[in-house]
Amino acid sequence: MSLLSITDLSVEFGHNRTRVLDQACLSVEPGQRLGLVGASGSGKTVLASAVMGLLPDNAYVMGSVVFQDQELTTMRDKEFSALRGQKMSMVFQEPMTALDPTMKVGRQAGELIGLHQQTSPKATRTRVEEIFDQVGLSHASRIAEAYPHELSGGQRQRVVIAMALVNNPDLIICDEPTTALDATVQAKVLTLLDEELSRVNAACLFISHDLGLVSRLCEDVAVIYAGRIVETGPTAKVFHDPQHPYTAGLVATANIDAVTPGERLPVIEDFFDPSQEVRS
């Protein structure tokens, strides 16, 4: 039984029912890491929001999202709240805004534990320092006493990852978790994410537009284009032998090293004509 299975999930917005996600089907097994790649506006974040139940009120959701044998699309807020943060958690893109500037980070992380478990303040504190230590924040007790603006970008993102891991969830959704970081920090954070996912054996839905990151972290990948999932499969296979022309375009445009100097860089349109896709 899959941990998360999404069947024919469509999302429409507003009065004129603009369809931004069209009959998406995906499944994530326990411990599996699935990359979700696509251009900006292709529906990646909407898909993640639908899974987390974070869509705005003007969104219409059709289809089904089953997580651990529970249907999420019809679940009531109260039950959903108990599930979120406990069994599934999320790592955000922007570490700058993902932490409350008026609250010490240790307290913020501790709050997440207190929401789902009955623990003493001391046990909570110990757990917070333990998890901070695990995500490679040296002097965990000192960091726990810091406000977000006193930490660097990399440190902040480590805190955000620690907060996602603190309740040992079964599924972690990462929405472009390294986009806001510079290249060296990005590599370190990715390595950390890789190690921690293996350690706690959590499944991961990794949303990104960076094919390199996805191929490093995920064994499987799904490619989304204009609200449709156009291709799914093992990462190596999809990237080496893309079946859908859009995927072929994505891979070719990402692989700039293969272009001989002086030649024109490939664009997606070389491989794929969007106007034909819409009609089909």
Next chain:
Amino acid sequence: MKKLTLIVGLVCSGFVVLVALVSLVWTPFDPTKVSTHRYGGLSWPHILGTDGLGMDTASRLMTGAQTTLLVGILAVGIAAVIGVPLGIYVGMGHKMLGEVVARASDILYALPALLLAILLAAAVGASVMTATVAIGIATIPIFQRMARAATLTVMSQDYILAAEVAGTPRFIIALRHILPNIAPLLGVQAAASFSMAILAEAGLAYLGLSAPQAVPAWGRMLRDADIYTAPGQAVIPGIAIAVAVMGFNLLGDGVRDYLDPRLREVR
């Protein structure tokens, strides 16, 4: 320059508070004791003279500071306690209710404090309390709007989303994440509204819609002063009101500059 605002504000408002505190334990004379020494000029022992009923102006001025502070605290308190939770609640969603509250705010905003005060005074009699309640009610829309606007800004931040994702109840989000983040703005508004309330009460007292003559209050002293026989009696409470209003206004501005989010990071 920015610091100067804060310092002048602190000194002026601090002085008013200090005088009010001293008056609790000591005044030169009983501020409500009537004597035959009417319209006395500036002379010993009545250093600021006496009013038309022979009451000591200095003592009344000192005790009047208490009234002034009480009016400010209560009026701002009423406005904030009702306006802020309403603003946060509406700002966190609830579209239908949001419209209702916004329109109700507009209506209340259009109703001047003066009219409310006249209504209340007619209904239950003029006193400092009715004037204060009227001012407080008239100030609710300001706090409600500010809290709503600030909440909307905070709601778009990822940490609110993160808290929701983590399953935090909405009430806890409002209390622990939204309120602390909008508190600096509200604090500045409170200081500004404080000085407005003082001025409004003085105005109402001058019109006879607040303190009766026996109660020492600056606005009332202004009303009771006879500008032909003893012009000083009008000038003195006038200066006191000006100092208090300016003090709390500058304090608010100073605190705002100090807490400016753009300067926050470097502080």
